[in-house]
Amino acid sequence: MNAHEEAARFLLRHGLRLATAESCTAGLIAARIADVPGCGDALRCAVVAYAPAIKHRVLGVSPETIRRHGLTSEEVSLAMARGVLALTDANLAIANTGIADGKGDDGTPPGTQCFAWIFRQTGRGDGRTVEFSETVRLRGGRNEVREAAAEFALAQIARYYALAQQRER
Structure with a gap:
């Protein structure tokens, strides 16, 4: 089983509903989940926001955040994830922004x-979130x-889910 199949099964096992906000990956994160038969319940939406204006207008990323931190930053990926989470009933948002070439x-x-993973805690009914971000060079x-x-x-979902569960306790 490859990483996206494992991730899709993990989402289903744990009742996670995913929304993505993607720039550099242009929808590939969501598409990989959609590739797995039977995983429709795990995917809520994907927003592809390449242009800064779309990041701002659709996802609510502040132009000041972009100016201060740059488009390729964890701060922008976190803002993108917060934005897509606010648009949906998802309890997991993943965002990506970066430079491919x-x-x-x-x-x-x-x-x-730059990536962000935000988990909406639903167990207590208060909708609090637990946020993670990471930058890698591929x-x-x-x-x-x-x-x-x-x-x-997708491969990091299980890792960050476990950390989110620890923080919830």
Whole structure:
């Protein structure tokens, strides 16, 4: 079983409903879940927000956050995840922003990927969230980086879910 099949089964086993906010991966994270038969209950929506204006208008990412931290930053990925979580009944949001090839305007090296995972705690009924973010640098060509980023995002779900459960206690 590959990473996205494991992730899809994990989502179903734990009653997780996923919403993604994707820039560099352009919907690949959600598409990998959709690739697994029977996993429709685990996927709520995917927002592809390449342009900064869409990150702002659709996901509510502040232009100030983008200006202060850059498009390829954990702060922007967290804001994207918060935005997509607010749009849905999902209890897990994953966001990704990064540079697949070339250098960013701010000199960010190719392959740099920033991720966020936000879990909405539903057990207490208060809707609190537990947030995680991580930056990695992946190697390869444009589409290799995008594919690896989608797989990475999904492979980390179980790890961050366990950490979120510990924080809830």
